[in-house]
Amino acid sequence: MIEEKNGACCAPTPGKTIPCCGGGSPPETILRYEDTFLDGQVGTPAGPVPRAHSRIGVRDLLGRWKVRWGIGRDRYRVAPGLYALGAPDGSAPVLVTANYKLTFDVLRRDAAGLDAWILALDTRGINVWCAAGEGTFGTEEVIRRVARTRLAEIVSHRRLILPQLGAPGVAAHEVRKGCGFSVVYGPVRSRDIRPFLHAGMKASPEMRRVVFPMLDRLVLTPIEITNLLRPAGWSAVALFLLAGIGPGIFSLEAAWQRGSAAVAALAGGILAGAVVTPVLLPWIPVRAFSVKGGLAGGVVAACAVMWRRGVLDASTALALLLAMAAVSSFVAMNFTGATPFTSPSGVEKEMRRALPVQAGLAVLAGLLWVGGAFFR
Amino acid sequence: MNGFQYMDGVATVRLADAACIGCGMCEEVCPHGVFAVAERKARILDRNACMECGACAMNCPTKAISVTPGVGCAAAILNGWLTGSKPSCGCGG
Numbered sequence A: 001m002i003e004e005k006n007g008a009c010c011a012p013t014p015g016k017t018i019p020c021c022g023g024g025s026p027p028e029t030i031l032r033y034e035d036t037f038l039d040g041q042v043g044t045p046a047g048p049v050p051r052a053h054s055r056i057g058v059r060d061l062l063g064r065w066k067v068r069w070g071i072g073r074d075r076y077r078v079a080p081g082l083y084a085l086g087a088p089d090g091s092a093p094v095l096v097t098a099n100y101k102l103t104f105d106v107l108r109r110d111a112a113g114l115d116a117w118i119l120a121l122d123t124r125g126i127n128v129w130c131a132a133g134e135g136t137f138g139t140e141e142v143i144r145r146v147a148r149t150r151l152a153e154i155v156s157h158r159r160l161i162l163p164q165l166g167a168p169g170v171a172a173h174e175v176r177k178g179c180g181f182s183v184v185y186g187p188v189r190s191r192d193i194r195p196f197l198h199a200g201m202k203a204s205p206e207m208r209r210v211v212f213p214m215l216d217r218l219v220l221t222p223i224e225i226t227n228l229l230r231p232a233g234w235s236a237v238a239l240f241l242l243a244g245i246g247p248g249i250f251s252l253e254a255a256w257q258r259g260s261a262a263v264a265a266l267a268g269g270i271l272a273g274a275v276v277t278p279v280l281l282p283w284i285p286v287r288a289f290s291v292k293g294g295l296a297g298g299v300v301a302a303c304a305v306m307w308r309r310g311v312l313d314a315s316t317a318l319a320l321l322l323a324m325a326a327v328s329s330f331v332a333m334n335f336t337g338a339t340p341f342t343s344p345s346g347v348e349k350e351m352r353r354a355l356p357v358q359a360g361l362a363v364l365a366g367l368l369w370v371g372g373a374f375f376r
Numbered sequence B: 001m002n003g004f005q006y007m008d009g010v011a012t013v014r015l016a017d018a019a020c021i022g023c024g025m026c027e028e029v030c031p032h033g034v035f036a037v038a039e040r041k042a043r044i045l046d047r048n049a050c051m052e053c054g055a056c057a058m059n060c061p062t063k064a065i066s067v068t069p070g071v072g073c074a075a076a077i078l079n080g081w082l083t084g085s086k087p088s089c090g091c092g093g
Helices: A058-068 A101-110 A128-134 A139-148 A172-179 A190-198 A214-218 A221-243 A252-283 A289-307 A314-338 A344-374 B025-029 B055-059 B074-083
Strands: A038-042 A049-052 A081-085 A094-097 A116-120 A159-162 A182-185 B035-038 B041-044
Touching: A038 A081, A058 A101, A094 A101, A101 A116, A101 A190, A139 A159, A139 A172, A172 A182, A214 A252, A221 A252, A221 A314, A221 A344, A252 A289, A252 A314, A252 A344, A289 A314, A289 A344, A314 A344, A314 B074, A344 B074, B025 B035, B025 B055
Parallel strands: A049 A081, A094 A116, A094 A159, A159 A182
Antiparallel strands: A038 A049, A081 A116, B035 B041
């Protein structure tokens, strides 16, 4: 791992002057023996370059698991710069990637057996796709990184292979103008990098298409939940307080009993929207994520109501049903940010329609629920 | 992508036929096969598949393609509405 002082990267680094990066990136030292993915260095006309290996160790797996849950995600970076993989020479291909360590790990694993250069851009620890959208995986950074690593002295060709999903941030013709290297867009997925190279840098149509299979959707669900912990916590506090309101002004017993049921419904709604909906995404036969989530939430709520049918009165049952559908619908709508096929125009259109309905359902559920305490 | 269609009739991607030189970059960078190039001209095959990532417009050397790019992310759009700024989200992972 890289020693990093978050937010303090502009402090002078001993021995090497680095312009202020503003993004909190690690300093560019040549060799960092604490990085367990490095196993030496190779000599080049531009000086030594650290050599990465393709093995994924326990530390990498643990790190990946942690960032999937949002732990230390902003600091999960490799130093930007050039790395050697295998024993590359002046004719070896240059694979450009992001400095998010998860991304870097996937590439060095999938490129196992290749002799290649890996050029890690400073994307501030963000993956290629999102960084391209933000412009940090961008034309200027490519040109700057090529210059700073003195790549032109290290390789004899003038070609960079970029991941296709970096294209929203990079103008290939501008890169050529800016540093003399031409950009070849490689496959979307790094696991296709070897077939792509073996085919003479030709991508098949399948390599060019984004897909979103079950496993890819599933690994994105923990972060959805982590991001909701804080608002969910505050909502739970509010629900416990509301639950105590009744004919006796405030009852601690009611706060606990009715509050627990409401918080359980909240949790159910979040699970329906953040896990069930993403997993079942292509099979829920509507397009709007809010409707997908509303349906999933409704079904989960109906099951819960059936299960507790002896305990719940009608108004509480209806309130839980509506509330879970509303919560699930809102949470599911947020998953649009994790998918590789929703357009901003589409999401905006969907939100303009869905938000009033979600708010209406939530208010109705609240009225039924609080009102139910007075009319039983 | 089967089962992954999103909203129809909203994508902002446009192609100015006269400016197109048929270089094929749009077809190459588009992750959803929106473009196809034939007889030295690109055309839009499936506008509804567009997710407005902006890769085509960015890589079009003659600026023949226009699209309003952005993040298709509800949290970002909500943030943009609330703060009156450009939608952006700390997406990653």
